[in-house]
Amino acid sequence: MKLLIFFYLVIANISNNGKASLESFSPNDNVLFTDTTKSSDKSCHRPCKFNVKPRQCYFSFDVGPVIDDERPALAINGLTPGPSLHVCLHDIIIVQVRNRIPDQDLSIHWNGLEQRGTPYMDGVPMITQCSIAYGSTYKYSFRASKPGTFFYHADSVSQQSDGVYGSLIVDQPQPLEPHSSLYDYDRSKEHTLIFGARFPELISGSLDTFGDVKPNGVLINGKDSAKLFVIPSYSYRLRFINAIAVECPLVVGISEHLVTVVATDGKPVQPIITEAVKLYPGERMDVVVRADRHRSGYWLQVKGEGVCAQLSARAMFIYSGFNYTSLIDYQPNSKFNIEDSSTVKGQDLLSYKQVPPFKNVRSVYLGIDKNMIEFKETDNDFRYVSDVVPKKPFFPAALSLQNGVVQINGKNFLFPDVPYLLKPREVRSELVCEVGNEKMHRDPQCLQLLTANVNEVLELILVNEGAGSNDTYTFHMHGYAMQVLATWQSPAGLPLSRTEFEKLDKEGLIDRNLQNPPVKNSVMVPNKGFTIVRINPEYGGSWMFECRSCALSSLPVAILISVPQPIPKIVVDSLPTCASYRPADVLLN
Known part of the structure; x- marks a missing residue:
């Protein structure tokens, strides 16, 4: 009888857990x-x-x-x-x-x-x-x-x-992981690799070389190398994070091993097997690797691109029982020549589940390019912008020190003088320009504002027009996830204008993945190409959509997506207030 009661309790517990959500x-x-x-x-x-x-x-x-x-x-x-x-x-x-x-x-x-x-x-x-x-x-x-x-x-x-x-x-809880059947171990503490960049000098302490300093090394967990220990015949979940702020894509692969991609930017995807993965700044990718090769030591290799071209890093992928000291004198294949077609990018993936369709979608065009700002030397304005000075066009001194600046719709982002989310009514109206109507603003910088309502679906059309540069740009979305519907690059390497894009779209030549697009918060916009994303603002807030990797060589490149969200006064009053002292470098930026 006791045995029967025991089994009944076990079955009841399993049943309750099975209905959990x-x-x-x-x-x-x-x-x-x-x-x-x-x-x-x-x-x-x-x-x-x-x-x-x-x-x-x-x-x-x-x-x-x-x-x-x-x-x-x-x-x-x-x-x-x-x-x-x-x-x-x-x-x-x-x-x-x-x-x-x-x-x-x-x-x-x-x-x-x-x-x-x-x-x-x-x-x-x-x-x-x-x-x-x-x-x-x-x-x-x-x-x-x-x-x-x-x-x-x-x-x-x-x-x-x-x-x-x-x-x-x-x-x-492990039963909720959609791909837990693909791996035996998820040792996130030991098997998370966060990639950073080493610079030859302290960037935040330098003004003279602003934008000119490039990384001279790639780091894995803060070091030049790392060690991953595995047991033969078992599968492991590895987590890769590209925490480099500048435009430094990384190609990551393990010699003689294939990896299965199971998630990107924290979202599960349909598994895909590949030799290597490419991570753009801010991207994360979870992969599964099976230790099914000869019991030995192998190299996990990281190769930089963009401003990190010619830079690399490596980690030891070590089977238990193998004396890894023999790897120290062995140099891995320095070429690491994996064809781009064999490398999986986050925007190539398919979401784990089909996404719900949206009926009403509002399209917003964002033209991205590096532009030369034409102005006279006498137009340079070194004063602080405030209400006590005459209202005239303001040209930041940084414009005269650059060979063009990256802009969205011909403007650079201007941060307000009070926190927009907390005190939107105190932001001076002359600093604000509406996205799509930036030409109405006379200054090269303004607070580019895109206002939307809750559940008003936005389709952001990011076009890297490519008339002023040959660069690829990575954008990060705060607060919301993005469905990546399409990414395309001109096969002829020709600049792409708004008129040409709209013609392609009108003729039905742009194929949008509306069923299972990858869901991400960092996306790449290829040179002379476009990326189309959709956002469903299910809750309120003020959220930046920014090109962080542009920041070291340009004025801020971003828009602010504002979905009205009243913040209770008790919350606003409880948060720290802004200090009166502002260092000169912060003010000038």
């Missing part, structure tokens, strides 16, 4: 303010289970200068990259950030996390928050609402390039 475990909103940690073990890196309340995961970041490998760098708690954050789905992440960088402001962006309900935690200065002034602190608090591979970094491209970045992994 993510929504059924979603905590109440007051979890943001209530400690739900019951265990004496305060670690948030743990096996994620069903029917267990989420935890509050506390982290403390001290960001400041250090000497790393005999060169100056910026570090978090003395580390670059910073601490790896590992949490479970629905955990509350609380990070207290203290800025110890002299004479510089700071903010931290949580790349790939939606910030649904907490748009003021997105980490964009003067858009979602006031910058963290030197010597002050800011407490971020938000829910890990989606599982996947993410990372965090300084919103400043120069500070990120100097070392302010780190991995952020959100796990979920």
